[in-house]
Each structure stands twice: as structure tokens, then as C-alpha cells.
Amino acid sequence: MALKKSDLYSSLWKGADELRGGMDASQYKDYVLTLLFVKYVTDKAKSDKNSLIDVPAGGSFDDLITFKGDKEIGDKVNKAIAKLAEANDLQKVIDLADFNDEEKLGKGKEMQDRLTNLISIFQDLDFRGSRAEGDDLLGDAYEYLMRHFATESGKSKGQFYTPAEVSRIMAQLIGIKPSTPYSATVYDPTCGSGSLLLKVADAAPHGLTIYGQEKDNATWALAKMNMILHGNEIADIRKGDTIASPQFTTNDRLDTFDFLVANPPFSVKSWANGLENEYGRFDGYGRPPEKNGDFAFLLHMLKSLKSTGKGAVILPHGVLFRGNAEATIRKVIIKRGYIKGIIGLPANLFYGTGIPACIIIIDKENAQARTGLFMIDASKGFEKDGPKNRLRPRDMHKITDAFTKQVEIPGYSRMVPLSEIENAANDFNLNIPRYIDSSEPEDIQDLHAHIHGGIPNRDIDALDAYWTAFPSLRFELLRPLREGYSELAVEKDDIQATITNSAEYQSFNSATGDLVSEWWSGHREQLAGISGTTRPGDLISGLSENLLDSFHPRPLVDEYAVYEQLMSYWNQTMHDDVALVMNEGWDGAAKPRKTIEDKDRKLSELPDLVIGSGRNASKYKMDLVPPALIVARYFADEKAKLDQLSAEVESAAQVIEELVEENSGEEGLFADAMDDGKITKALARVRLRDAKREDPRSDEVTALSKLIALYDVETAAKKSVKDAGTTLDQATLAQYGKLSIADIQQLVIEDKWRATVEQRIYAEVAGLTLRLITRITELGDRYDKTLSALSTEVEVQSAKVASSLAAMGVE
Missing domain, CATH: 1.20.1260.30 (N6 adenine-specific DNA methyltransferase, N-terminal domain)
Structure with a gap:
């Protein structure tokens, strides 16, 4: 396997x-x-x-x-x-x-x-x-x-690793092209376990020539192993303190490289310990503060890049706005045009600290001609992953798309002119919130609407993305009330039906389905052609990028959310399926195999199908084609019959439960037959024998006889279910041996992969609809009763209370 x-x-x-x-x-x-x-x-x-x-x-x-x-x-x-x-x-x-x-x-x-x-x-x-x-x-x-x-x-020992998602983003940001040769050099002066270097090298078609330095001995050893494990045996990873003792030097000058990436330790207080030769790193900038090494590392990196070099560095947000010596250094760097962009990342992303950090993108090529910095506030795009936050595939793609294409997105990204950064109000402060307002708009309560009724058009206009997708739906749901205000044109209980039954919504759903079908059909031949030479990374890249392009022009739907649905399924299931097909072929990957059972080595697999029972049971694992897919395609009638029989078992059990409940308790007919509050078929039979001797015509005898008959019906129904289940399981197992490669591809590509991806995309669209329904209902509830109506209601209720008190003799 x-x-x-x-x-x-x-x-x-x-x-x-x-x-x-x-x-x-x-x-x-x-x-x-x-x-x-x-x-x-x-x-x-x-x-x-x-x-x-x-x-x-x-x-x-x-x-x-x-x-x-x-x-x-x-x-x-x-x-x-x-x-x-x-x-x-x-x-x-x-x-x-x-x-x-x-x-x-x-x-x-x-x-x-x-x-x-x-x-x-x-x-x-x-x-x-x-x-x-x-x-x-x-x-x-x-x-x-x-x-x-x-x-x-924990925090004290987790700094040897840069999250892979951040590493992949940095690799995309520094301008590696399909034409970049292996001879191009990449350097990480604080390389940790080397994962960041490797991600960047992987972005080049033929890899890059790797150089790195790491201070900690154990972490340096990890990096050396990591390089070998990734097929980069000749990578040059050296040991030592980068600031005090840089290892890549020639004649007292720092060596320079084509590309640079780094995630240095944040705000090191002892960065100058042992520093004797500055190698000109601080010339023209000023010396970094003694108790904070962030700019010491950044200036080392600037000095280590060639005149056309490009780099990406992770640093705390403080480097963007702290004053004194750091402000002076920052001003010089900005004026020289070395910073191409800044990306603000979510908090709690890195293992050595919980504070938010940023990626500073450096580009020395044509630096003097640079007239602006491209900023991105990506601080809100993440998912929880245990104790840390983690970037999702959608977050990563959105960052790289916005930066590489220089796309300005309100509240997320913009090109900030240097003139704006240099003006008196900002004075070279690069704090991202100064330039990008990513705060959520406040949901303002409208006093005029509360007093006079109606829904403010301002709140309705805020749903413009929906009205773009469904132009007529706005007027089906809402009608003008007075200047600046509208009211519901339907009852609140009818809002959902009005939306989902509208012709525009139906058309939108149908078009979404057509889009997914067209996208999938365009890759069907490629998926069927998976073989030992397939490159899974290229396969999913083509699928996902084409899906993004297909949904980009669609109104309302966020193409990155759709992309996320595909990528999450790829990571959970499809990648393993593709690997199986590549290694074993379609027919080999689809064959059932016996589960692995090894008590001595504590190995045990949960079976997908069990034939027989007890020690003689045969347990099977279906890695590629789950039994449910076989049943759905080839044995739908048998499954429907099994479900019906199972429903009969449940029905019989429910009737028994109701009968027992009806006759339980100290005075109940089953009181003498129950043991610890329960009555089994065996107990009922024993008591029935005694009850017949006492009074064969008693209500107890009738009730017990009925109960035993119901138990017999339940037993027969359970046997029918077991027999039908066994027959279905055996037929399902036998069907695997009858499958052609075309059958297997139909089951996997269409019934498994396509059906799951489609279902996830439809769920994404359904979520958008639910948000519209919720918001319209919320606005309708908020302004449903005017102040006058509420006052009248208070007066009516007050009168009722006063009347009740008077009736009780209370003044």
C-alpha cells in the first residue's frame, strides 16, 4: 500500500x-x-x-x-x-x-x-x-x-520554526520567476530549522543555491538534516551569531545574494554582545538601539543583498513606528526606496511570541525610482489551530494576489504614495492603520427610525453586493416609506421564501452550478489521466487557479472562499487519493484490503466493511472507494429496502417503549414483571405464566401477551435487517471485483471528488443567502415598533396592572 x-x-x-x-x-x-x-x-x-x-x-x-x-x-x-x-x-x-x-x-x-x-x-x-x-x-x-x-x-523554545504558510507567502513575494536559474542564491541569516529557505527554493523551477546561518547548535543540526531530507544535500548552512560573527564574508565585507528571507528573533536585547566588526552595516543609517536588535538584523539583510536583490523579512510591528534611533534609520531606508511593501499579519501566528508581526518586502532594484509602498492589512484573515492562529489557503492566496498584482481592495490593501508617508502628519511612520482602515463599519441605531418607523436606506444600501447579484429582489422585499426610509414589502416570516423562490436567486444558483460543472469538466480528462508521473502540486495548482479565475467575475461570491473549499478538501482527502492512484494505479488503489491488526505493535485500523462476525469476521479497508459510493451507485434499491426495514425496527421499539411506559409504575400492569425498572422479553414470559395461573382473563395477561408479541415482531425485524445488511455487504464487496477502470474513475472523480467539492461550494453560497435573510429580518425587527406604538403598549399594560391591583383592593 x-x-x-x-x-x-x-x-x-x-x-x-x-x-x-x-x-x-x-x-x-x-x-x-x-x-x-x-x-x-x-x-x-x-x-x-x-x-x-x-x-x-x-x-x-x-x-x-x-x-x-x-x-x-x-x-x-x-x-x-x-x-x-x-x-x-x-x-x-x-x-x-x-x-x-x-x-x-x-x-x-x-x-x-x-x-x-x-x-x-x-x-x-x-x-x-x-x-x-x-x-x-x-x-x-x-x-x-x-x-x-x-x-x-512553548514560547521559550518554539522559535526554530516559521509557519509553512508564512514561508510560502514570502516565497511568492520576492519575485522568483519561472526563468530564475538554480545558480541564483538565497540567504537566510537566521535560518532556524531551514524550512523558510526550502520553501523559497521550491518556488523556483529548478531550485536555488541555498545559504544559511543559525546560532543555536541543536537548531543548526535540524537545518542540516532538513536540507538533506529535502534533497538539498549541498546547501551551505553555517553555525554562529549572525550579527557578531557573520559566516558569509569576503575580505571583511559581507557576501551578497540574489534573494533573502528571514524570521529573526524579535527585539533581541543582547544583539551587540561580542560585536567587534560592523562590516559597514550601519553606515549611513545610524546605530540601532542597544536594547533592541530588530533594525540590526534588518540592516544586516539590506547589506547582504545585491544591488538588484530582493528579500522578505518578518519583524514585529514596532519597527514600523518606534521613535528615536529607529525612526532615524527607518527614514533613511524609506528615502532610499528599499521597501517595496509591508504586510500586516494576524496576531498569535508565530511560535516564539503571540504579538502580531509584519512582512517587510525589500527590493533594491530601481529603488530610487520608487514612489510608493504597497501595504496590506491581512490581520483578520486566519483560523484557530489549537493554541495558535493559522493562515488558511484563501488568506495566503489573497495576500499574494493583492501584492503581486498590486490590487487595491478597500479596507485591505492600497498603494501608499511616499509623499503621504513623508508629510508632516505621518513623518515616516509606517503603522498600517494610518493608511488602511480595516475596522468593521459600525451598525448604527437610527433614532428617527425608532421614533417614526421604517428601515434606513443607509442600512439597505450597505447590502449592495446582494442587490448587484439580485437587482429586482430589493424591490420584492422592501418598498419606499418616506424620504431615506423603506419598509418590508413582505411579512417577516416570508423573507426567506421570498429570497429563495425569486427568479433571480434561482438563476444565480443555476449559473453557479453551471460554472462548477464547466470548471470540473475542463479538468475531467486530466484527473482521469493521473499516473505515476503526475505532479500533485501542479495538478491542484491548475485546478484551484482555474476555479479562482472562474469565480472572479461572479458577483457576491468571494472567489477565495470558494478556493478554500477546494483546498481544504484537497488537504483532507484528495491528496491522499491522488497519491494512491499514482502508486498503485486506478484498479490497484480501488481494491479492498484486509485491515492491519498487530496487537504487539499497537496497530489497529478501523474497518470500512466487516463480513462475518466474531473471530471469523473479515475486516476490509477501502482507501480510495468507500463502500457507501458502491452502494449508492449499484445497490440503491437494496439500500432503500434496508432503510425501510431499519425504520420498522425503530417503529417496533417505539411501540414497545410506549406500552412499557404506559404500564409501568407501582400500580402498573407490568409492575410485577419489571426488574430494576426494566422489562425484558424473558421477564415478561415468566410473569405471563404466573399471571395466567392467577387469572387468565386479567388485563395484565392481555398486556403481557401484547408486549411479548411486539418483542417477537421486533426480533423478526432485527433479523431481517441483519440478513439484508449481510447480503448488501457481501454484494458490495463482490462489486469491487467487477469494477472496470472507467467504473472506478466514475466513482472517484464524479461521485466522490466532484460531488464533495460541489456540495461545499453550494454550502458557501447558501451561507451568503442566510446572511441576507438574517440581516433583513434583523432590520425588520429593529424598527418594527415605533416609539409611539411602544408608548401606547406601555399605557395599555399599565392600565391592566392598575385594574388588577384595584381588584385586589390595592390603591
């Missing part, structure tokens, strides 16, 4: 679970990532004779497998990894984790079992084809681990 991304993630996190408890996440990540590395290079050496990593005898993952259950497993694992490190000059890179550490892994049998289980988890993974498909499954798994380790490590 092909290795699925979701299964890989699950296995890797099981590895972390084996270690959790004995050490902090920032420590156990080293063990999991080291084994991931050893397993990967071992598999790669088997499939690639030209692999740059030499796997020596005694230093492979296969050797680690032989240590399982060994009393000296920890020491033997250390020695095997040491051999691999020595053969590839990776000492102090892959051998930092001590697999014989009793304080972290336990003593004796505890260590033996823990490491045996850990090795077993990795043993099931197969990375031999992980990059052949052009989709970096292993790299994504590494990112998955980095993200989870960073989350669990």
Missing part, C-alpha cells in the same frame, strides 16, 4: 507519544527527527544509487530493527547512528540525541520497550518513492513535526 500523508503524520506523532512524559517537546523532537532521517536515507540509498548520503554497513535503519528487544538497544542505536554520521561528516548533526539516556528514556526494560516501539513505528514507513512524484511527502511530514514540536515547546 502506498504511504499516505495522513497515515505518515499519524505514525510520526505516535513516535512522539512513545517519548512524551520523559522529556520536554524541545528534547524529544531530536529523537523522532533523527530516526526519521536515518529511515529516509536508508530507503533512499536502496532506490537511488546516486544518493549523496552513504549508508555504511552497521549504520542503516535496517540495523536498528535488529536491535529491537535487545537489552543494550540504546547503546547499539547510538553506535549505529555514529557510523552513519562519520560516513557523511555529520557528527554533531544527527548524533545529538542520546538513545541511551536513562533519565529521558527510562532504565532497563522501560528503555528497551520504548525504543523497540519507536523503531517499530518507523519500520512501517517506506520513503523510497517520497520525492519521485514531484510532491515532497517527506518534507511535508517534517513540517508537520516542526509545527507540532514548536507548539508543544
Whole structure:
């Protein structure tokens, strides 16, 4: 079976679970990532004779497998990894984790079992084809681990990782083109685990020549492993403090690069420690403040770019507006035209801090001719992901589209002229809210409407996007009342029906369906052609970009919301399906397989279909074609009959429940037959026998006889359901063997993928409709009663109260 991304993630996190408890996440990540590395290079050496990593005898993952259950497993694992490190000059890179550490892994049998289980988890993974498909499954798994380790490590130790979503945005912003050659250089002076560098290099068709520097020894080791795991074995990653001891220099001058990306530590107070040679970084700008290193890093980056170099840097918002020395530096940078744009990001996005940050886009090419900065306030586009916030695919695409196309969107993005930034009111302050008002418009209560009635036209006009899509609907829902005010033309209970039954709404829905059908049909042949040479990234890119283009001219619907529906389904399901088809072909991927059951290794899969019962039951997993799809297409009548039988069981059970309820209690007819408030068929029979002896014509005998008869009906109905279910399950399993490739493609491409994506897009449109219904209803309720009407109602109620009090003799 092909290795699925979701299964890989699950296995890797099981590895972390084996270690959790004995050490902090920032420590156990080293063990999991080291084994991931050893397993990967071992598999790669088997499939690639030209692999740059030499796997020596005694230093492979296969050797680690032989240590399982060994009393000296920890020491033997250390020695095997040491051999691999020595053969590839990776000492102090892959051998930092001590697999014989009793304080972290336990003593004796505890260590033996823990490491045996850990090795077993990795043993099931197969990375031999992980990059052949052009989709970096292993790299994504590494990112998955980095993200989870960073989350669990907390604020103090989570700075080694830049969220992958932010990295992808930065790669798009710095101007890498299809023509960018591999010889172009990219540099990250604070590279952490290297993920940001790799995302940028991946944006170039043939990759880039990678350079990076990292201060922390353990994180530098992570970066070295990360480069190898991503097929960038020759990346130049050096160790040291970037400010005090930059490693990329020539004759006391900083080396320069074509591209630069960085996520330096925020506001470092000790940035100048050990600084002797400034390498001209501060010349012409001024020295950054001693207790804040943000501009020290930014000036280092400016100095490290070629005259046409481009870069993207993540920094706290303070660099945009803080005064004194930083204001002086900022003014010089702006005047030189080096800043091309600024993007404000959501808060709580990064692992080392919860404060919001921004991306500063640097472009030295034609800097002197720059007349403005392009600003984006993307602070509100995110989703919650555990303790952190996370950018969604729609947020990422909207940012890159707005910036690369220089699209001005009210409340989101605009080109800010330098003259506006330089004027006396702003004085080179780049705080984004000065230039973009992204606040939500206030929902103002209209006193005149409360007094005299009517809905303010101002509130109705605010729904202009809906009236553009449904021009006549406004006049079906509302009619003029007086100057500046309208009233409902329908009853409030009829608002929803008026909207959904309108010809314009029906036409809009129909056109949306036609658009989706046309888009999908245009890619049907491409999807049917999925094979071992398919590049999943290119496949989903073509699908999603075409979907965006299709919905862009549509009124009302947000094309990025539609895009999100496709991308979320791709990440949840479609990517794994495509990987299965690529590795096993359509027919192979669709074949049922027995579930994996291994009690010793704690492996158990939830089956999709079970034939038989008890120990003789056969449990099947259908990875590509779920049984429900087979049933819906080939056995709809049988399923309808099964549903009817199930309904009869429920009906019989309900009648029994009502009869028991009716005759329960101390005085009830079933009182003598009940045990602990319940009455079973067996109890009813025993009591019926005794009751007949006492009085064969009693009401109790009649009721008990009726109950037993109902139990018999229920039992027969349950048997019918079981028999029909068994027959349907057997027919469903047999049907898999009859499927042609065309049948499989119909089931997967149309019944599974298309149906799900269509359903999600329709749900998006339905959500828009619900918002219109809710808003019109809200406005109708808000101004439904005038002040005069309310006053009259108060007077009427007051009179009723006074009358009641008088009747009681109260004055």
C-alpha cells in the first residue's frame, strides 16, 4: 500500500507519544527527527544509487530493527547512528540525541520497550518513492513535526520554526520567476530549522543555491538534516551569531545574494554582545538601539543583498513606528526606496511570541525610482489551530494576489504614495492603520427610525453586493416609506421564501452550478489521466487557479472562499487519493484490503466493511472507494429496502417503549414483571405464566401477551435487517471485483471528488443567502415598533396592572 500523508503524520506523532512524559517537546523532537532521517536515507540509498548520503554497513535503519528487544538497544542505536554520521561528516548533526539516556528514556526494560516501539513505528514507513512524484511527502511530514514540536515547546523554545504558510507567502513575494536559474542564491541569516529557505527554493523551477546561518547548535543540526531530507544535500548552512560573527564574508565585507528571507528573533536585547566588526552595516543609517536588535538584523539583510536583490523579512510591528534611533534609520531606508511593501499579519501566528508581526518586502532594484509602498492589512484573515492562529489557503492566496498584482481592495490593501508617508502628519511612520482602515463599519441605531418607523436606506444600501447579484429582489422585499426610509414589502416570516423562490436567486444558483460543472469538466480528462508521473502540486495548482479565475467575475461570491473549499478538501482527502492512484494505479488503489491488526505493535485500523462476525469476521479497508459510493451507485434499491426495514425496527421499539411506559409504575400492569425498572422479553414470559395461573382473563395477561408479541415482531425485524445488511455487504464487496477502470474513475472523480467539492461550494453560497435573510429580518425587527406604538403598549399594560391591583383592593 502506498504511504499516505495522513497515515505518515499519524505514525510520526505516535513516535512522539512513545517519548512524551520523559522529556520536554524541545528534547524529544531530536529523537523522532533523527530516526526519521536515518529511515529516509536508508530507503533512499536502496532506490537511488546516486544518493549523496552513504549508508555504511552497521549504520542503516535496517540495523536498528535488529536491535529491537535487545537489552543494550540504546547503546547499539547510538553506535549505529555514529557510523552513519562519520560516513557523511555529520557528527554533531544527527548524533545529538542520546538513545541511551536513562533519565529521558527510562532504565532497563522501560528503555528497551520504548525504543523497540519507536523503531517499530518507523519500520512501517517506506520513503523510497517520497520525492519521485514531484510532491515532497517527506518534507511535508517534517513540517508537520516542526509545527507540532514548536507548539508543544512553548514560547521559550518554539522559535526554530516559521509557519509553512508564512514561508510560502514570502516565497511568492520576492519575485522568483519561472526563468530564475538554480545558480541564483538565497540567504537566510537566521535560518532556524531551514524550512523558510526550502520553501523559497521550491518556488523556483529548478531550485536555488541555498545559504544559511543559525546560532543555536541543536537548531543548526535540524537545518542540516532538513536540507538533506529535502534533497538539498549541498546547501551551505553555517553555525554562529549572525550579527557578531557573520559566516558569509569576503575580505571583511559581507557576501551578497540574489534573494533573502528571514524570521529573526524579535527585539533581541543582547544583539551587540561580542560585536567587534560592523562590516559597514550601519553606515549611513545610524546605530540601532542597544536594547533592541530588530533594525540590526534588518540592516544586516539590506547589506547582504545585491544591488538588484530582493528579500522578505518578518519583524514585529514596532519597527514600523518606534521613535528615536529607529525612526532615524527607518527614514533613511524609506528615502532610499528599499521597501517595496509591508504586510500586516494576524496576531498569535508565530511560535516564539503571540504579538502580531509584519512582512517587510525589500527590493533594491530601481529603488530610487520608487514612489510608493504597497501595504496590506491581512490581520483578520486566519483560523484557530489549537493554541495558535493559522493562515488558511484563501488568506495566503489573497495576500499574494493583492501584492503581486498590486490590487487595491478597500479596507485591505492600497498603494501608499511616499509623499503621504513623508508629510508632516505621518513623518515616516509606517503603522498600517494610518493608511488602511480595516475596522468593521459600525451598525448604527437610527433614532428617527425608532421614533417614526421604517428601515434606513443607509442600512439597505450597505447590502449592495446582494442587490448587484439580485437587482429586482430589493424591490420584492422592501418598498419606499418616506424620504431615506423603506419598509418590508413582505411579512417577516416570508423573507426567506421570498429570497429563495425569486427568479433571480434561482438563476444565480443555476449559473453557479453551471460554472462548477464547466470548471470540473475542463479538468475531467486530466484527473482521469493521473499516473505515476503526475505532479500533485501542479495538478491542484491548475485546478484551484482555474476555479479562482472562474469565480472572479461572479458577483457576491468571494472567489477565495470558494478556493478554500477546494483546498481544504484537497488537504483532507484528495491528496491522499491522488497519491494512491499514482502508486498503485486506478484498479490497484480501488481494491479492498484486509485491515492491519498487530496487537504487539499497537496497530489497529478501523474497518470500512466487516463480513462475518466474531473471530471469523473479515475486516476490509477501502482507501480510495468507500463502500457507501458502491452502494449508492449499484445497490440503491437494496439500500432503500434496508432503510425501510431499519425504520420498522425503530417503529417496533417505539411501540414497545410506549406500552412499557404506559404500564409501568407501582400500580402498573407490568409492575410485577419489571426488574430494576426494566422489562425484558424473558421477564415478561415468566410473569405471563404466573399471571395466567392467577387469572387468565386479567388485563395484565392481555398486556403481557401484547408486549411479548411486539418483542417477537421486533426480533423478526432485527433479523431481517441483519440478513439484508449481510447480503448488501457481501454484494458490495463482490462489486469491487467487477469494477472496470472507467467504473472506478466514475466513482472517484464524479461521485466522490466532484460531488464533495460541489456540495461545499453550494454550502458557501447558501451561507451568503442566510446572511441576507438574517440581516433583513434583523432590520425588520429593529424598527418594527415605533416609539409611539411602544408608548401606547406601555399605557395599555399599565392600565391592566392598575385594574388588577384595584381588584385586589390595592390603591
